[in-house]
Amino acid sequence: xxxxxxxxxxxxxxxxxxxxxxxxxxxxxxxxxxxxxxxxxxxxxxxxxxxxxxxxxxxxxxxxxxxxxxxxxxxxxxxxxxxxxxxxxxxxxxxxxxxxxxxxxxxxxxxxxxxxxxxxxxxxxxxxxxxxxxxxxxxxxxxxxxxxxxxxxxxxxxxxxxxxxxxxxxxxxxxxxxxxxxxxxxxxxxxxxxxxxxxxxxxxxxxxxxxxxxxxxxxxxxxxxxxxxxxxxxxxxxxxxxxxxxxxxxxxxxxxxxxxxxxxxxxxxxxxxxxxxxx
Amino acid sequence: xxxxxxxxxxxxxxxxxxxxxxxxxxxxxxxxxxxxxxxxxxxxxxxxxxxxxxxxxxxxxxxxxxxxxxxxxxxxxxxxxxxxxxxxxxxxxxxxxxxxxxxxxxxxxxxxxxxxxxxxxxxxxxxxxxxxxxxxxxxxxxxxxxxxxxxxxxxxxxxxxxxxxxxxxxxxxxxxxxxxxxxxxxxxxxxxxxxxxxxxxxxxxxxxxxxxxxxxxxxxxxxxxxxxxxxxxxxxxxxxxxxxxxxxxxxxxxxxxxxxxxxxxxxxxxxxxxxxxxxxxxxxxxxxxxxxxxxxxxxxxxxxxx
Numbered sequence: 001x002x003x004x005x006x007x008x009x010x011x012x013x014x015x016x017x018x019x020x021x022x023x024x025x026x027x028x029x030x031x032x033x034x035x036x037x038x039x040x041x042x043x044x045x046x047x048x049x050x051x052x053x054x055x056x057x058x059x060x061x062x063x064x065x066x067x068x069x070x071x072x073x074x075x076x077x078x079x080x081x082x083x084x085x086x087x088x089x090x091x092x093x094x095x096x097x098x099x100x101x102x103x104x105x106x107x108x109x110x111x112x113x114x115x116x117x118x119x120x121x122x123x124x125x126x127x128x129x130x131x132x133x134x135x136x137x138x139x140x141x142x143x144x145x146x147x148x149x150x151x152x153x154x155x156x157x158x159x160x161x162x163x164x165x166x167x168x169x170x171x172x173x174x175x176x177x178x179x180x181x182x183x184x185x186x187x188x189x190x191x192x193x194x195x196x197x198x199x200x201x202x203x204x205x206x207x208x209x210x211x212x213x214x215x216x217x218x219x220x221x222x223x224x225x226x227x228x229x230x231x232x233x234x235x236x237x238x239x240x241x242x243x244x245x246x247x248x249x250x251x252x253x254x255x256x257x258x259x260x261x262x263x264x265x266x267x268x269x270x271x272x273x274x275x276x277x278x279x
Numbered sequence: 280x281x282x283x284x285x286x287x288x289x290x291x292x293x294x295x296x297x298x299x300x301x302x303x304x305x306x307x308x309x310x311x312x313x314x315x316x317x318x319x320x321x322x323x324x325x326x327x328x329x330x331x332x333x334x335x336x337x338x339x340x341x342x343x344x345x346x347x348x349x350x351x352x353x354x355x356x357x358x359x360x361x362x363x364x365x366x367x368x369x370x371x372x373x374x375x376x377x378x379x380x381x382x383x384x385x386x387x388x389x390x391x392x393x394x395x396x397x398x399x400x401x402x403x404x405x406x407x408x409x410x411x412x413x414x415x416x417x418x419x420x421x422x423x424x425x426x427x428x429x430x431x432x433x434x435x436x437x438x439x440x441x442x443x444x445x446x447x448x449x450x451x452x453x454x455x456x457x458x459x460x461x462x463x464x465x466x467x468x469x470x471x472x473x474x475x476x477x478x479x480x481x482x483x484x485x486x487x488x489x490x491x492x493x494x495x496x497x498x499x500x501x502x503x504x505x506x507x508x509x510x511x512x513x514x515x516x517x518x519x520x521x522x523x524x525x526x527x528x529x530x531x532x533x534x535x536x537x538x539x540x541x542x543x544x545x546x547x548x549x550x551x552x553x554x555x556x557x558x559x560x561x562x563x564x565x566x567x568x569x570x571x572x573x574x575x576x577x578x579x580x581x582x583x584x585x
Binding site: 096135144155156165171174 | 346
């Protein structure tokens, strides 16, 4: 780090035409965390750069979650054979524009990246028994062509509801256009009662998209097995717990559940499957 | 990034009126209303990306059409009484989850606003906010006034319907103004510009509720209209004040008897001692707020379950 730079490079990564995947921590269903963990491991990606957190996070101590002290990390990994960069990062708490400018500087100046694809989840009212879909928002119409043969819903219409804010992914993708970088945000719906746990079906859906789109040749059967095991664990739990089972039956049959029942269902699923620890 | 001015009109000895959101948006409603009544014209803005997180995205058929940020805009109006530069900030630049601006970003924005004031030759700046106090909502709000230098106090004492901090019960001239409506006074002082914060009174029991309190705003508008010799029709804000009081009365009638009795006592005490300022203790205040919080928490629960 020098006086003007808020990031540190661990090597050279000029990769013209490369793609950058961006995964955020604390994403619903642990999607960002799990996708990053899976891809960096399966592709043996190495750390290439790191953004210093001091300006973007309150350095006022640490939060302990699930017995472990957390600390914000913002790391770039590379896979040279796949021409792929991956950023795994906590969402900054301040200086958002500077943070995004830093990402884009690394993408453009150091990596010569031509497209950025962010990963995110959206809370869904569809049950876990329905296969996960994948939606996209993009910063220019050309991205439509890039995604058209990959079973991605390209017709998303959305406006930020009152009281909410756009996501960091949207902000990044919007700013990427200023640097002439194609930007795509991928969204996978996560059932509302699985937001705090690892949603393996959703993770699998995203990883398989990257596998196909970037020709990564990954073996993904284990992801399907994880998702199946999770669905079975939920089914067994609902079988044993008649009250929660009844709520889920009402929910799946679309007969409507109350707010109290929703929160009971989410609490029970989280307790049974374990908090996702999406850090 | 910085200030963008797309028009620089010649103004004669103008004043600046600047405001950001605060408690009950008392100040913001006052300044917005005044700006609208005068039909002030937009002349520029502060580039938002260095200060704010986006507030709204619009996506159509997958494509991000727009990403909107909170605005920080300058307006101007020539009037027979006084030429005015308005600055209205839609949000305060905050760090993390804090409610009000503080630190380097707040200081930077305050300096940008003063830069514009000086560029147009403003020798006085007004900011506006809310004064949370133990008055009843049926009473007329007064305006608490805080200048950034002692030399203005003699002049302020001639203004109508105002209180200096030393005239507020139990304050003895002390207090604080949180966020940019206060910080701007300090930055203006540092840069040699007179500045005054005018704060409309809001009852202590309404400070946390998501409703406007136009009575406090009206008091601020009336003061500025008088000081700047402005000719504006205030019937709109007057009507709004009447309607708002009816709404608050309805809310009031639905309060639990215990909370209502305490607030009635507040009215009784403040009317009786003639100062309009009820001399209630911190314990009284705490009890009232607790009762009201409890009431609204139960109400939300009932609404949610119905």
